[in-house]
Amino acid sequence: MLAWIWPLSSFAAALVFLQTNFAEQLRSVEILFGAVPIGLLSSTWIVFLSSATWYYTLDERSIWVCCVIQWVYLIWFAVRWSLRAISGRQRGAYKERSLRKRNFWVEVCSGRLSVWALALFAIALFCCWPIYSAHFTLEDVDGEWKTSGGSWGDIPLHLHLLTSFLYGSNKHFWYGRVESPISAGKLLAYPFLCDFHAAALVVGGFSWRNALRVPSLLLSASCVPLLFLLGERLTGSIGSALLSLGLLIWSGGTGYVEFAFRYGWKRLIFPEADDDPIQINGIGNGADIFWFGFLGQVMAPQRSIAFALPAALVSFLLLTASLDPGTDLDTSAHSIFWAAVLAGVLPLFHAHLYAAAGMIGAMLCVLDMQRWRRSPGLLWRGWIPGLLVFAGIGAPQILFYFDRIGSEAYGTKFTAFAPETVAGFNGNFWRTWLRALGIQVPLYLSSMALLVFEIVSKGASSKSRMGRWRDAICASLLPACCIRKDGRWRLKLVLPFASLFVLANVIRFQPWEKDNIKIFYVWLIQASAWNAALLMQLYARLERQPWGRMLLTVSIVSTMMSGFLAMRKEMAGLRVGHIDIVASQVGEWIREYTPPNAVFLTGESNHFSPPACIAGRALYIGPGCFTLTHGIPGSHDRYSFRYFVYEGTLDDGTSVLDALRSRFINYVLFEPDMGPPDFGSTDGTESIRLVLEHHGWRLFEIHDVPTNSRPMEEIPRSRLIATFFIMVCGILAACLLRHESNDRKHAPTPTLCANCKRTLKDESEQTNEKDADNGEAWHTWPAIANRHSLRSRNPHPRE
Template sequence: MILAVIFIIVSVITGFLVTYFLAAKYSLFERGAYGIAIGLGLQTWLVYLFSLIWKLQFICIYFSIALSLLFCILFFIINRSDIKLKILYEATDIKKDFLLNKTSYFAHIAVFAFFTVIFCRLFYRTIIWKETGIYVGLSNNYGDLPLHLAYITSFAWGDNVPPLDPVFAGKKLTYPILSDFLSAIFLKSGLNFRNILFIPGFLLTVSFYGILYYFTYRITKKRLAATLSTFIFFLSGGFGFYYFFQDLANTSGSLWEFLSNLPQNYTKIPPLNYHWITPLTCLNVPQRSFLFGFPFTMLIFLFLYTGIQKKHWKEFLFAGVVAGALPFFHTHSFLAMLMVTIPLGIIYWDWRKWFLFFFPAFILSLPQVWYFSSHVDSERFFKFQFGWMAGDENFLWFWIKNTSLFWFFVIGGGVLFFLKQNTTALSRLKYFPLTFLILFLIPNILLFAPWAWDNIKMFIYWYLGVTPLAALALTYLYENKRLKILSRTVFFLSAFSLIAAGFIDVFKFAIAPINGWKEFSTEEIELAKQIVNETPADAIFLNATVHNHPVFLTGRKSLMGFPGHVWSHGHSGGREREVDINAMLRGKPNAISLINKYKTDYAIIGHHEKRKYANKDFFKKNYTCIISTRSYQVFDLNKKITPDLTSDIAAKKNGLSVRYYDNEDWRGAPVFEEITADINFNWANDDDKFVPSPFSIVYEGYIIIKNTGQYTFTLASDDGSWLYINENLLIDNGGVHRVQSKSETITLKKGVHKMVIKYFDKGGGAVLKLTWKPLSRGRESVIPARALLPQKPLNTLKNRQNGLSVKYYDTIEWHGEPIYEDIDTEIEFDWPNNSVKVFNSPFGIIWEGFIDIDTADTYTFVLLSDDGSWLYINDALIIDNGGSHMVREKSGSVFLEKGKHKIKIKYFDEKGGAVFRLLWKNSDGSVVKIPVERFSVHENESSEANEM
């Protein structure tokens, strides 16, 4: 915390002192406003350059602070008397000016205080901490915040310098990084997430406010115009305020209730083709590159205007240095700056001065521009589209309704400015604002980004450049003394139309009570902390391709984040990688080879992955779980484990086969399959649903009935559901409807019966619950997992080469047809009572198959059972452990040649506990479990037996 405070103080003082290298006269207030942006920008660049050597470590911050302190000390020593006189002179100027214009000063203090509160409230709501997690206070920031946190944490905690893209692992980061790098410096210095976003956002926006004020003042020479320019820009909007009054008229609550719960934004109404969003809520806060982009670009224009006006070469040189530093702060700002400065250079040609601007701008920016151009798919960034977002709407009306009366006042102000400059010696300055029109004309023809709306990043500099003209026209209206009442009335009505929609939106997000939009849960925040503590900084994570994954809080790299971000930042190959990620998460046959291809280190399986149909069992079977929370598991993909087929089969012994379809009538291939005993869900919306609507499900398998009798089944669902027993429809709860239940009773014999449940959801809530009353007595309950078996277990295991055929009988003499058959790889059990037995006592079991012997020798087998058991090899009785008894162990030996030998085990349980184990003696005399690889159902099957 202390380090961050020192960093800010040293930065601001350094920036303040740097302004004294300029030749023109500036007030202390100007130097303060300019110094914040210049100082923080300079320090950020210094730390970044040091980080190219040492990563972002404390030594980089210390060196930057030390260099700045050294500069300040030397500057004071060399220019002590001169600087002291200038500061005193500028302070005296402020005092004199204040005494002459008290009303104006107090008015501006009030306006500055108003905007300071607005800035403070907006940036403080960038992150809202609640007991339930991290929320955003601006809806426009919902998609952007996690991305910026991914960048920031990757610099601070992921040693990501030089930067690779943390949301598209293995690719260079093509986003302008230095605004987020400043926040990373603060994070490294000990500040929390809220403050690393709030502090730079607030300071740089206050700086930009001052720069905009003085830019307008220097052009118009009117304080009122300078003040009005801040309202016109920060609260800009169109005629959307009309819908505010329409919504207000239709509300039934109080005015404050309405204001506290505004139903929509009034500068952004896409269905009505309103796309000019007030900059404070769509650019200053969510688009963090504008934090430096706005003040630096406007400083360049301000210094060039002053340099042309005063003919000072230092202003040109300084503007060139700032321009050269701009691309890594904001690429769009750099491009907009070039589109204005090139025609300015032609109009106000003086090769010596413009050389001082363009030479440092070219030399400093060249490595940055080359970096971006060499790692970006430029074809996505430039394409022709007339009218920006106007579509089929009239082009002129589109711009009028989106910007209100702004164009009319720009034209009026332009005429006034032109006439005023014609009367002065420097009449050529009258063309200066006209150069900004290029930033309106070209973006209306050419798109500069994959998302069409992103052209606002160019349009906004047109708006900024001509805002002084609109403010000048409004000022003349206010100051007109001939028709004072009429002029003032038109002034206030016009000002209202320009800022009303923007003010309403700013009020909604800055002043009105707000619940926010949830980005990360408390569990996800704690998970991120564990990942930071337990994984290396350069780790790559396999995760769902969503915008707000908890891995973005860790500084680690994601194989891929939100596809829209990847696409809009100019990366190629995003679609192919997204398909591969889905294949890996679902455990497709090529999943392991893809994991090896992408060199991913960890996989996260949680809420987001489940919505992408992730197969958690695939990762549990193949990789070590290193972190586990209530909803998330993190698997180490570098710690591959040999799948335990025995435990895998045992784990999937109970439940029904379930198949999910991405349509409502079970068409095509299922999007996800698993075995589950949980036939019960209640999903309120698509965010909760495992598969988005519309979808359908089929559960299929067998139900084990322990006692013959009547069974009542109840099926509750929203929407339709059907229950089939032994291929006969028992419950028809079909149709599109809210939650409704239907029950039916059926007589079932002891044994295994086929069961199928079909379900579909058309939209809205999704509910399904299957319950029963065994023997139609007692309370209704869910069917226990031990009573359910997957569909066609023999078929699902037909490719298994290891195990013994097993048959269950409902008698202890093994009479009649078996009630259940399977291939068993787990030839042991310990069931203390009927509640955990597969079948109620009495019952009998027979295992049959072959055992593979790889060395001719005498083998000793052991049978441990409660009740009786017998072992036969090659039809000869080897162990007789028969009779009703408690747990008892018997052994027997037999000489066996190399090869396969027929094996048969018989067992029965009369009552009480049921225990069975088949063992043999190892070469060292220890009694161990026989490896399942030794067993096969058929004699001609290959074996994977290992040496005993």
């Protein structure tokens, strides 16, 4: 029951918060779908902080704390709303707000934009349900656990993190000590809050499968209309927004053609469980394609981005609304500040999105200079407090990744300048991106080059050759929604998103270069909208050229075909074996009869250890694919040690038993296909003993190895104190700046006589006419009023 009460109260509190504070910035349908990620992220943070700083364990008490906080907020809102209704204070403002609240559900269900968003949400639920039902572990009639697609590789890690909070070493934790279950003794440098949320749902009463499936399903389904709504803001057109949604969700390149030539067209239409028409089955060695499908290979297996991307989209919606000329400056400052607050909670959900949002916000602050130079309140109430609170909230979270950014695992640096491995994945830049995204990158880059030409030639006369070229380019080869006068504000968003594309092509943010696709998808949000607006414009201009329209349609369909076929294959529900019933029984025995803090050494006949995943026990070293991408220092030495243990001897002549003790390993697990163990010399018959043998699985216990006093990597308390101080200072400074600006805004206006009022009006009209001649109109009443403030004290001086 608690597992349903908690999410519902979170959604209700988030919906009320967004409607109360952002009714002017966001549409009702944006508020409705934005409440899903906002409620989920905020409630997860409350439960995590109460568990990590108060109870030091995850149980129902932390969930009840979150529910009580949300109920108090809802009751406070209801009481405040009722008192205002009874007292009748602030009648005008109250009547307007209550009218908006009464019309909220009417607006959600009416209008073309809302109808399209609701329809897309329903379609997304219909498509995501079979994908997530197949991807997340399903137990069949024989007791075997099965999964599908990319989740076959990722779900073991998420399941291991979930069970570590329920049964393993993270059953008792605090903020500065969260252990990695795939590298015992190491700090968990991974965005783990999505799996912590799943563990909390299990505590509340959900099964493992529903705890993993239901939140991801709702978040992915809400992400689709949010992408559509953001695309509509970026293009100003519903048709372009729909096309941009297709270009993003079904993004892909030439994979389906190459797949058909390699494996046959019949297999492309009727795929097998491990087929991948986007990457051509991941053949490797630089021959596969540098891209992942949106739903089946990004949102479903990589649960962290499924949690963080919808929240980032709400932040981008607020930023986009703040740049709209129809939004007043006070509302813009409010939107900017809360967009930064929302982005600041992302690092432990998805570090890549936090970095991308920070870069976009910083560049937008610079590009918005023209506005905040004329109206400094936008800078002091919006941009500066936003940057302060973004850095302040994110600082304590970055500590989890602090030592990993410069680390090295298996001889590979975690972050490095490596254009040859990203942009040159398939030999050269153009071949890489033509195979990955078809016409999208060439179209985008050529359009950017034309945009640069348009900006450079801005001063040329329309009668000159350059001016005629510029006018022709603007009319036909650049999106009208961004070039016409009322839409030029959208150009501010081009450079921040384009910079992500440039950086991700030359910098490898994680040891595995394909992890950069997480950054490329953020860029693709804006790039697909830009390309869609341009393609719709070209299609309209080819009205009398049917062959041109046909060629353009074929190009668009060809670009989306790989992604569409990949999604159709994921929806087919093709499953493969994941955890057999014997491994499940071994894991349950380990969970029941071994200490939670015990360290296990396991072989890697597969890419994970099923019993350890089920029991949540910490591994001395986990699968090489995960330890490499996480950049865990010393992974190579641990991996080599595991190899020598299962071979039976060490290079330095030390007995295996002594080496295991020195590394605080409590149990060694042998899988059925492994040979008999050879632990070398022992100092007694009870030094090591076989505690479990089940259908070929053998578990050996090593005596006299402590479980509660082994070394554990923690965040230094000095760093915690320093970052906590930075966070408090940043939040206080941001609040003080906003409060000071509010005081100035609400300062009493001097009383003017009739002559001064006429003079004030004339000067204001002259100033606005002058600014209108320059292309912009700015309200200068406050500045003019200040010049008349002294005169108002003595309105009629003697001459």
